[in-house]
Amino acid sequence: xxxxxxxxxxxxxxxxxxxxxxxxxxDAVSVAPNRIVPGSGHSAAEVAGLPGLVASLVPALxxxxxxxxPTRERLRLALGLVVAMxxxxxxxxALAAAELVDPALPxxxxxxxxGVWVGLFLLLxxxxxxxxxxTLSRPLGWALLxxxxxxxxxxxxxxxEPLALRREYAGRSQQFLAAIGExxxxxxxxxxxxxVIGVGLALAMRRWPRARELGFAVLxxxxxxxxxxxxxxxxxxxxxxxxxxxxxxxxxxxxxxWAPALLALVGYSLLPMVRNTYVALEEVxxxxxxxxxxxxxxxxxxxxxxxxxxxxxxxxxxxRITSVQAIGLTAVAALIGAGGLGTFIFQGLGQAAxxxxxxxxxxxxxxxxxxxxxxxxxxxxxxxxxxx
Amino acid sequence: MIDLIHxxxxxxxxxxxxxxxxxxAQGELxxxxxxxxxxxxxTLRMINRLIEHSDGEIHIDGQQIRAFREETLRRxxxxxxxxxxxxxxxxxxxxxxxxxxxxxxxxxxxRERVEELMTLLGxxxxxxxxxxxxxxxxxxxxxxxxxxxxxxxxDILLMxxxxxxxxxxxxxxxxxxxxALQGRLHKTIVFVTHDMDEALRLADRLVVMDQxxxxxxxxxxxxxxxxxxxxxxxxxxxxxxxxxxxxxxPVSERMLPLSPRLLARERVAHDASLREALSIMLWRHAERLxxxxxxxxxxxxxxxxxxxxxxxxx
Numbered sequence: 001x002x003x004x005x006x007x008x009x010x011x012x013x014x015x016x017x018x019x020x021x022x023x024x025x026x027d028a029v030s031v032a033p034n035r036i037v038p039g040s041g042h043s044a045a046e047v048a049g050l051p052g053l054v055a056s057l058v059p060a061l062x063x064x065x066x067x068x069x070p071t072r073e074r075l076r077l078a079l080g081l082v083v084a085m086x087x088x089x090x091x092x093x094a095l096a097a098a099e100l101v102d103p104a105l106p107x108x109x110x111x112x113x114x115g116v117w118v119g120l121f122l123l124l125x126x127x128x129x130x131x132x133x134x135t136l137s138r139p140l141g142w143a144l145l146x147x148x149x150x151x152x153x154x155x156x157x158x159x160x161e162p163l164a165l166r167r168e169y170a171g172r173s174q175q176f177l178a179a180i181g182e183x184x185x186x187x188x189x190x191x192x193x194x195x196v197i198g199v200g201l202a203l204a205m206r207r208w209p210r211a212r213e214l215g216f217a218v219l220x221x222x223x224x225x226x227x228x229x230x231x232x233x234x235x236x237x238x239x240x241x242x243x244x245x246x247x248x249x250x251x252x253x254x255x256x257x258w259a260p261a262l263l264a265l266v267g268y269s270l271l272p273m274v275r276n277t278y279v280a281l282e283e284v285x286x287x288x289x290x291x292x293x294x295x296x297x298x299x300x301x302x303x304x305x306x307x308x309x310x311x312x313x314x315x316x317x318x319x320r321i322t323s324v325q326a327i328g329l330t331a332v333a334a335l336i337g338a339g340g341l342g343t344f345i346f347q348g349l350g351q352a353a354x355x356x357x358x359x360x361x362x363x364x365x366x367x368x369x370x371x372x373x374x375x376x377x378x379x380x381x382x383x384x385x386x387x388x
Numbered sequence: 389m390i391d392l393i394h395x396x397x398x399x400x401x402x403x404x405x406x407x408x409x410x411x412x413a414q415g416e417l418x419x420x421x422x423x424x425x426x427x428x429x430x431t432l433r434m435i436n437r438l439i440e441h442s443d444g445e446i447h448i449d450g451q452q453i454r455a456f457r458e459e460t461l462r463r464x465x466x467x468x469x470x471x472x473x474x475x476x477x478x479x480x481x482x483x484x485x486x487x488x489x490x491x492x493x494x495x496x497x498x499r500e501r502v503e504e505l506m507t508l509l510g511x512x513x514x515x516x517x518x519x520x521x522x523x524x525x526x527x528x529x530x531x532x533x534x535x536x537x538x539x540x541x542x543d544i545l546l547m548x549x550x551x552x553x554x555x556x557x558x559x560x561x562x563x564x565x566x567x568a569l570q571g572r573l574h575k576t577i578v579f580v581t582h583d584m585d586e587a588l589r590l591a592d593r594l595v596v597m598d599q600x601x602x603x604x605x606x607x608x609x610x611x612x613x614x615x616x617x618x619x620x621x622x623x624x625x626x627x628x629x630x631x632x633x634x635x636x637x638p639v640s641e642r643m644l645p646l647s648p649r650l651l652a653r654e655r656v657a658h659d660a661s662l663r664e665a666l667s668i669m670l671w672r673h674a675e676r677l678x679x680x681x682x683x684x685x686x687x688x689x690x691x692x693x694x695x696x697x698x699x700x701x702x
Contacts, residue, residue: 291473294438294546295487295536296462309477 005069011129012067012078016060019122023056027113029093031100032164034107035353044115047096056092059085063126072134079130079144086123086148089116094159101162109164111355138377164355165362172344172359180363183340186258186333187326187367190265194322197266198273199315205278212278219271227264227329231336234260261338265329269322276318280311313379320375327368331360389414390435390544390576395444397430397600404430406600407444412593414543415574421587421623422597428580431597432546435578436462448544463487466537466545466575470552472529474521480506480532481517487540505535508569527558534566538573545577551586563589584623588612588632596620608636634662634695642695643679643688651686652676658687662695669695 027041045053059081066078093112101108131141160166169176205212225233238260242249253259284307292302334342344360347353390412397405405427412418420428433439435446437458446453453461466487474483481502488498503513509531521529530550537545551559563586570577581587587594588608595605596619604616612633615621625632640658654674656665658681665677669692679688 285471285473285476287469287471287473288475290438291467291469291471291533292475294433294436294462294467294469294473296459296490297486298459301490306475310475 006071009067009070009075009129009133012070012126013064015122015126015129016064016067019119020057020060022118022122023060023115024053026115026118028115029096029100029113030111032109032111033102033105035109035167039109039111041113042096042100047099048092056088070133075130075133079127079134082123082126082130083144083147086120086127086145087151089120089123089148090152090155090160093163094155097160097162107167108162109167109355110162111164138373138380142373165358168353168355168359176344176359179339179341179343179360182338183327183330183342183364183367186261186265186330186338186340187323190262190269190326190330191319191323193262194266194269194273195319198270198318199277201270201274202277202281205274206281215274216271219274222267223271227268227332228335230264230267231260231333234263235336238263256337258338260336261330261333265326265333268329269326272321272325273318276321277311277315280314280318281307283314284310309382312382316375316379316382320372320379323371323375324368327364327371331364389449390578391445391447391450392431392435393445393447395431395434395441395446397427397434397439398442403600405434405441408597408600408602409444410595410602410605412576412578414576416592417570417577417579417590418593418595419579419581419587419591420595420597421581421584422603423623424582426597427600428582428597429548432548432578432580435544436465436467436546459490463490463540464542464544466539466542468530468533468537468545468547468550470549472521472533474529474532474536476521479518479520480511480524481513483521483532484535484539486536487542491540493540501539501541502535505538508538509535509565511535525558526554527562530554530558530562534562534569538575543576545575547577547579549581550579552581552583559586566590584625585632585635588636596623609633612636631663631666634666637662639665639679639690640688642697643690644694645688646686647689652678652689654678655680655684655686656690657682665690665695 023044026043028044028047030039030041032039044056048056063078063081066074066081070078093110093116097110101110127144128141131144136144156163156166201215205215222230235256239254242254242259288306288310289302292306297305330338330340331342331345334340334346341360341364345357348356348358348360390410392408392410394407394409395405396403396407408427408431410418410431420431422428430439434441435448435453437453448461448464456464475486478486481499484502484505485498488501493501502517506513506516511528511531516524516528516532521532524532533550534547537547551562554562567590579587579590591608593605594608594611596603596611598619604611604620611620612624612629615624615629621629638658639656639660639662642662643658652674654668654672654677656668656677656679658679668677669675675692677690678686679690681687
């Protein structure tokens with residue numbers, strides 16, 4: 001072999017050695033005859049029997065073997081196996097549902113247990129590790145996820161009707177879509193508003209250095225107020241305003257609902273937005289700006305053609321942080337009647353229906369990851385000097 | 389042509405440039421040299437109004453610089469700086485075409501001019517036009533910087549330690565290229581440096597500055613032979629001055645016609661400096677060198693006595 005034998009990949013070993021006992025020891029699924037009674041847990045061995053269990057262990061053990069001497073080809077093979085395992089997981093769930101759920105009971109449902117969650121989580125981490133080791137590009141990394149996602153979509157539509165999560169969705173498909181719409185609208189307007197205000201503030205701080213310290217002090221203070229408290233604090237003044245200003249009331253502004261939620265979200269979003277925009281504009285290489293001015297560019301030209309394009313990746317980073325943060329915070333805003341996916345989370349908590357909580361939480365997770373990935377890719381695209 | 393007449397610059401209570409007068413003729417390469425903080429960069433930056441002077445007058449071609457709009461003034465002057473100031477998000481070609489684009493030249497003419505300049509500065513168009521600055525070596529980046537400064541064919545070039553960040557070999561190559569370029573283009577150049585060897589090598593007019601004032605100005609040889617005071621003398625290298633002067637004088641200045649004697653074995657080119665000739669003598673233990681022309685044909689001879697400037701006949 002021309003290349004030196006590489007050392008074992010500790011990360012993959014740790015991940016898989018943690019996944020195996022979880023898969024073998026924890027409940028893989030739980031089955032309940034209806035929504036009210038708690039489900040009874042079933043381990044992976046109960047679902048597929050001993051031969052099925054052994055079959056499910058083979059690819060994991062193969063990855064361990066490949067990771068012992070991780071050359072590029074072996075890692076590529078391991079990547080294929082991890083993707084295959086991820087894609088097999090929904091199919092395995094479908095198998096479990098067919099095996100365990102009594103078709104005679106229309107309300108019977110199957111919940112996903114700790115074993116599957118832990119396995120899923122650790123396999124995703126293994127995928128990230130392999131992507132990094134193999135230095136795959138970001139789009140390729142996402143393309144790899146399409147295979148398990150396609151498998152999930154297929155199984156959900158064909159065989160996974162008894163899955164508790166799907167049963168919860170089936171009862172609320174209209175509400176679910178509306179909630180996603182509300183959530184996105186709140187996040188979008190909060191990020192949009194804070195972008196406009198944030199860039200304005202950052203520009204003002206650059207022009208008047210004395211405004212800078214005061215501005216950052218206020219924004220830092222805003223950031224320290226717990227989100228629930230801020231929603232509460234806004235309740236009284238907004239209720240007072242809407243009672244006295246007719247056009248505000250006509251707009252739908254009141255102590256609860258979207259108005260206080262939007263205000264609070266913008267308040268929280270301003271700090272990362274202003275900080276990133278300010279730092280980005282401030283840290284453009286002074287030599288470049290000096291040359292631009294010395295060559296005879298006007299102030300406006302320097303800003304538009306030099307400072308702004310060079311600052312853009314860092315500003316986008318601010319938008320990314322703000323978006324991810326707002327997606328999470330908007331869940332809490334459901335408490336003051338702003339709607340969104342948080343509604344399901346709090347309903348689920350109230351009814352001790354964990355699958356309903358998941359119905360709210362999983363899309364939030366997906367949205368946050370998608371926003372992160374999209375804006376991250378955009379940032380890479382806009383790096384000075386283009387793609388390397 | 390640039391004239392500074394009793395120019396002063398104050399920053400608050402401190403005076404950075406103190407009542408200096410300086411005149412740079414058309415086609416002259418004027419080097420401002422001094423220790424850091426002596427006011428040489430400030431002086432340069434006042435000429436294109438990146439810094440506004442507090443007192444006195446600055447003229448280019450007889451017109452006050454304040455008569456121009458800042459941008460118009462700057463577009464008439466090339467500007468090159470130590471950090472190159474290349475725009476990292478623009479290709480080499482776009483960087484070079486900056487000022488012509490600001491002046492709204494037609495696209496075709498800009499492209500033609502950019503390619504002409506890249507060829508002039510030894511940057512093959514096919515290889516470099518679409519590269520980004522971070523893909524260039526220090527020397528290449530600085531060539532692009534100089535090309536960009538020359539893009540709109542300005543009469544005046546302002547250069548602020550353009551070669552300061554380069555390794556000694558690249559720096560010397562670029563100095564030679566600048567001299568050669570200046571031999572063809574005859575720009576009026578103001579060049580700031582703290583490197584005395586660079587100053588001596590490049591300058592038609594050498595201006596030594598200290599604490600915001602001009603200590604002495606003139607041709608490098610004048611300063612070497614008659615430094616105005618101890619400060620100028622020490623800046624010029626003290627005891628090393630002899631060698632620095634020798635580096636400025638060509639062999640042809642001291643050589644004698646071929647004598648009937650046997651040709652000396654060691655040779656030196658007629659356009660080499662006396663310093664190089666001396667080095668050959670030291671290295672080869674030779675007291676006499678044969679001077680050869682570009683075709684390597686003997687045209688004269690140089691003895692150690694002549695080289696050191698002793699009278700021709702004893």
